Amino acid sequence: MDDCQPTEILFTAAQIQSRVAEMAAEIRRDVPEGLHLVAVLKGAFMFLADLARRMDGEVSLDFMVVSSYAKGTSSSGEIRLQKDLDTTLNGKNVVVVEDIVDTGLTLAYLQEILRARLPKSLRTACLLSKPSRRQADVQVDYVGFTIEDRFVVGYGLDYAERYRHLPHISVIER
């Protein structure tokens, strides 16, 4: 497994940038005021940074850290909240910013705990979605790209903590 290398490029940096700009405009249209972005680290760090920069008007940000993958490409099936938000969600128009929805288990868990904090609205933006892998029936309001069941790295996404820095998204062969 250690010799896993990114192979073909699925989305170039330019394709990602143009899609992220469209998503920012779409979110802003739906949430003209009081937009609070909640990014899920570490995977969403690059997506959040680009999305936030593309937003017109005021935005507030917060971060949480969850882990769903113990190591490599296999799910541990267990989700841990490792760092909670710094501020309350009460009355805010919250958009959860995630890197990828795979089984949907992480997102289902997050949406449940965030909804309990009574935001004014709760939406979710994911850069990537693998619908064929879904185990939990979660709502994703904004999807950057829909992909097949392949393991991808780059633009925040890792394989065993590697390749997060890549400006594009590549496939890794398992």
Ligand code: IMP
């Ligand atoms: P889920 O709970 O199965 O939806 O998994 C969500 C998390 O798994 C994501 O936030 C990623 O951190 C990780 N993940 C799922 N698929 C991939 C992938 O193809 N590449 C890198 N990380 C992935």
Ligand code: MG
């Ligand atoms: Mg990850």
